[in-house]
Amino acid sequence: MAPTSGRSALRRFETEGGAWWRTSISDVSPGRIVIRGRRIEDLIREAGFVETLAWAVLGRRLGPVEVRLLEAAMVAGVDHGPRAPSIAAARMAVTCGVTFNSAVATGINLLGDYHGGAAEEAMRLFDRLASDAEADAAGDLAARAREAVREHRAAGRPVPGFGHQLHDRDPRRDPLLALVRSACQAGAVAGRHLRAALAVEEGLRAEVGRDLPMNVDGALAVVLCELGFPPEAAKGVFSLSRGVGIVAHALEELSQGARIKGPCPPDPALVRYEGPEPER
Amino acid sequence: MAPTSGRSALRRFETEGGAWWRTSISDVSPGRIVIRGRRIEDLIREAGFVETLAWAVLGRRLGPVEVRLLEAAMVAGVDHGPRAPSIAAARMAVTCGVTFNSAVATGINLLGDYHGGAAEEAMRLFDRLASDAEADAAGDLAARAREAVREHRAAGRPVPGFGHQLHDRDPRRDPLLALVRSACQAGAVAGRHLRAALAVEEGLRAEVGRDLPMNVDGALAVVLCELGFPPEAAKGVFSLSRGVGIVAHALEELSQGARIKGPCPPDPALVRYEGPEPER
């Protein structure tokens, strides 16, 4: 019933000797900050920022080719200009006079299921296809991928990670996939999810009758899958990636000095009221 | 008067030919994403994530020693355990059933003037001291720093970037400052702000009569000043840094499966009601 999860949390707390917060990530006491068994002093000296992200989330040391892949995928999503809702909202927030972190949070709060969020669903799809293809000795990845495309279309749902509002071919696709291919050749990643994603791309072409190439969400999904991230991590990683553009644009807006800047210019035609007129 | 900023924004819009959003950061059109003059394809291939952050914000290519410094400063702040408000709020948000990015945004929304926000004020202080020392031929940095400490204490304000609630000596101070020193020796940074920060630390010891060493905010401020970031950028950079821990902890909480998890255990003593009792 409704409160079972809550009650089981309470029960776990009571039976487990009083630890309200349990974590395998960090241990903090006077003079000491340990992250998954490594002292912060050592991380500061040894690890890059993106490596530390993987360490904190996965508890695994990425090799240099893996780090390169993750860096590239996070560079790819940093910015899409002031017409992206995340960027625009952060710029608007700055003109409203909030503390700067709240402007950043405002931008990140917009990175939901649709805006930068398709990577999570794409990861689930690629993961399922990659696993099915292995489980099934006669696994025909192409057929399964095309079937998945058909299912999405039949349900009226977009296939996550393909196509783009603006770009016929997302300029971030090719350089990212080239890096994944290199990493496969170097033996750093297995390439199972890359193959699944390319099979979906091919299936889409066959079903739709024209190219709908992988977009940045799809390519990010490939990278995160190949590195072993869980799908739930995708929105988090993308938040940090787009966070770069959000911070840069928010600072630029701050330097321009506008106050209470709305989303679009004061051209009356841009907002149309379709409700009733007042009687007087 | 009140609306001048707003009106001047409108006027600028009208007189400048209709660009509502003006940016030197990014140019996006079909098939093309350019960030401060570099194509996203090139950034993906050439630049690391932290380099790209500096490129987007400063429009300057950092050298490898500078990148190393910025990486280290961003690694330093990633996590401070579930007792940090930013981490706890993100974990709580996850148990309330929001889209994951909103849990991340919740954590970042807490990184205000006090929580991770002292770096901005510290940057202003270090910058002023470094500039004054140069401007003044007879500039006695030590005397100026001690005077600044006295002013803060007289006004009842903490000296930003020094002392810590938990740590007598913040374990992130020494490795970060060691890297700044190395970067000075390598000629990658000038060291002006490092000297100013150390002078404040010395001034605090003299005024307070005991050590109040630089904390992570202070050390981050030194790094950002030395790299040429404006003070307004500090909360943004720290948001991305702490964002790593926020993402990791939010994922861990999600995997634990609790629902509507409050801040502290259900021990009645931990919340005390001090209002009136109802009459019946």
Next chain:
Amino acid sequence: MAPTSGRSALRRFETEGGAWWRTSISDVSPGRIVIRGRRIEDLIREAGFVETLAWAVLGRRLGPVEVRLLEAAMVAGVDHGPRAPSIAAARMAVTCGVTFNSAVATGINLLGDYHGGAAEEAMRLFDRLASDAEADAAGDLAARAREAVREHRAAGRPVPGFGHQLHDRDPRRDPLLALVRSACQAGAVAGRHLRAALAVEEGLRAEVGRDLPMNVDGALAVVLCELGFPPEAAKGVFSLSRGVGIVAHALEELSQGARIKGPCPPDPALVRYEGPEPER
């Protein structure tokens, strides 16, 4: 495919003569603010706050008994103490030094699918049961409700709007349902959704073997259904309701003056690190 919704928005914009934002809610021009056909001057003079909420959302003037119902349902949810994540997060935000509205937003950002969000799902359930019972000449509401309970239990999902982590009988249930009953007797609402909700409550008792009475989410769902709100409105209305407690607690925390106040006291037992120890 993926971007169809985006493309259709663009197409609609282009074919409909350039209105980027279309709204039936408000019309604003110099000297004029009209909300669904009523001037703001008239609303200020004539309408209460909760009436105006219904007017803005539904475009319908509620009668006095309906207003009373909505007021009561919004009073019911205002506060659940500092152990509620929404309240605690707002209090924590205040101690972190953000602009006050951001502390309010932090609290509201936690009112997701589980925390205060069950009303939406409950509305869908009550609405379906009420409609089915009418559609079916031989509609046996009790049987349908019990079947719905069985389905939820079989799927391992809580029945939304019933049971509570803390309260065996939520003290907000009885006074709210009494008001709904009075409104039925006065002919102000039809009572279809009240009957559906009570049937679910009865079905739960029969299936579980003990009482799991309606909680505040369930009672709010009954009121909003009876008044004609769409289920999607539930989280919005609850955000404003709980917003009262969030504002009050955030102000109290501000007056107490703590800085960077974590979620629970500094008792080491309350946070347990379960990761590896550092080697040195």
Next chain:
Amino acid sequence: MAPTSGRSALRRFETEGGAWWRTSISDVSPGRIVIRGRRIEDLIREAGFVETLAWAVLGRRLGPVEVRLLEAAMVAGVDHGPRAPSIAAARMAVTCGVTFNSAVATGINLLGDYHGGAAEEAMRLFDRLASDAEADAAGDLAARAREAVREHRAAGRPVPGFGHQLHDRDPRRDPLLALVRSACQAGAVAGRHLRAALAVEEGLRAEVGRDLPMNVDGALAVVLCELGFPPEAAKGVFSLSRGVGIVAHALEELSQGARIKGPCPPDPALVRYEGPEPER
């Protein structure tokens, strides 16, 4: 020094017997929710929503004329159309696929010092003028108000609560001030802050040489001052007021079904890139 506030919070916790959260607002235990001494059952039956807001914040029962005033002030700010950043950001958030409460939080997160936030500063100004006028036997309110206007102008700061980007005369001013005047005549409020605000308006006219009438922030400030709210409450109350429009517009946007809707139409002229061109 820096952590004194934090340390004093810890010390207070330790010496006061272990209450981490202290509140005079609410007391919650199984079967019991008490708000400032009144059971939630009684509030549900007796109190309106806006009354309950005042009760939770002030711990004072407002009389009917006072309730009317607060309702009117909260009605006044509900909406300013999709060109207001708060409304636009919430609508954009909905199209990005977040849980609905996060769209509401996004809108509220924009109500900072400039956007709806001037009421707080106006309250401080009116409060100071009202107190000074009383303290000073020969208190010349008009002279003091004009002096305050001069000070703001000399410092290049807008006088908070006067003038508007769009409206020459804010249509919300007159009906709100008329209600305050009636409340004065009824003896429900003292009118000290109304007089102070009108003196500032007169001082502005004299200094600027044209009318800059009170805006909705200024009128809200008068009402909140007259009712005894502290200035810090202003952003909180306005968040709930504008929350109505945010909820209504977010629901409308949801019903329109657009995905990832940016702030302005895809007219290239509306975003101008001013950075360098790529070399190739």
